Amino acid sequence: MRLVLQPAVKYLLALPPGYAAKRNKRWPLLVFLHGSGERGESPEILRKFGPAARVEQGKKFPFILLTPLCPRYEWWSTDVIEGLIADISRRYRVDADRIYLTGLSMGGFGVWALAAKHPERYAAILPICGEGEWSWAKRLATLPVWAFHGELDPVVPVARTREMIAALREAGGRPKLTIYKKLYHDSWTKTYANDAVYAWMLKQRRSV
Numbered sequence: 001m002r003l004v005l006q007p008a009v010k011y012l013l014a015l016p017p018g019y020a021a022k023r024n025k026r027w028p029l030l031v032f033l034h035g036s037g038e039r040g041e042s043p044e045i046l047r048k049f050g051p052a053a054r055v056e057q058g059k060k061f062p063f064i065l066l067t068p069l070c071p072r073y074e075w076w077s078t079d080v081i082e083g084l085i086a087d088i089s090r091r092y093r094v095d096a097d098r099i100y101l102t103g104l105s106m107g108g109f110g111v112w113a114l115a116a117k118h119p120e121r122y123a124a125i126l127p128i129c130g131e132g133e134w135s136w137a138k139r140l141a142t143l144p145v146w147a148f149h150g151e152l153d154p155v156v157p158v159a160r161t162r163e164m165i166a167a168l169r170e171a172g173g174r175p176k177l178t179i180y181k182k183l184y185h186d187s188w189t190k191t192y193a194n195d196a197v198y199a200w201m202l203k204q205r206r207s208v
Contacts (some may be wrong), residue, residue: 009084010043011068014055015092019064028063028123030096031085033107038084043069050192061198062197063100064092076103076110078117095194097206102126104188105156112136112164116205119143124204126197128188129153133161137167144204145175148191150183176200 016027032050047056047204052067066088070076088094099122108130115125116136124144132140145168148162158179168175182189191197 009068009080010041011054011066011123012046013045013067013088014052014061014065015063016062021094023093024147026093026095026110028100029066029085029088029092029094030061030066030100030102030201031066031081032064032070033081033101033103033110034070035103035105039070039074041069041072043067047154049083049187051104054056054068054192062096063202064094070106076106076113078110078114081110081114082118093102095130098123098202098204099206100124100126100201100204102128102137103130104128105130105185108156115143117138120206122167123206124134124189124201128191129161129185132164134163134167137164137171137173140168141171141173142207144172145173146197146200147175148178148180148187150180150185152183153185153187155185167183 032047034049037050038045046052046067051065068084087181101111101114101122108127111125111127112130112132115122116139119139126146128148147161147165149158151158165175167179
């Protein structure tokens with residue numbers, strides 16, 4: 001996994017095994033948004049969290065993994081992340097029908113916001129202990145969603161995810177929801193360690 005530094009945004013990028021050899025193949029892209037505790041100037045800390053941590057441990061994923069860094073004291077900007085995704089899609093062989101979003105805590109908020117802004121651009125989202133706006137439900141109803149939360153989360157109450165899932169179902173969506181019993185805010189370690197999560201994700205394709 002290599003570190004990339006650009007004036008606008010810093011990020012980690014991991015290419016899948018076989019990317020260089022399979023020159024005619026287009027690959028799924030997973031974008032991971034970290035939480036508020038990882039904001040700063042060096043993306044090196046991101047190697048310890050989320051799917052990037054699995055890559056550091058030797059996991060071979062069949063997709064491009066993009067892990068951007070949010071600057072200290074800032075919040076995820078949908079415009080910045082959309083611009084980064086567009087740039088990566090131009091410079092790498094990204095399958096436009098298989099772009100996925102996932103994130104934890106502040107990153108979970110960012111995932112909901114990005115998807116609500118342009119749901120037609122994404123194949124699926126996996127927000128973890130985040131929160132969305134009920135008013136977004138109609139726009140997100142056809143997008144595959146699998147949300148995760150710890151039942152005892154004292155930072156972002158589990159009710160926030162339950163309410164968002166209920167709104168999606170009322171709007172005609174069929175989202176998946178996993179609530180971890182006896183877990184607090186860290187509902188991401190268990191989620192990103194579960195290979196079934198990635199298998200579900202990779203089955204999803206953009207519907208437009």
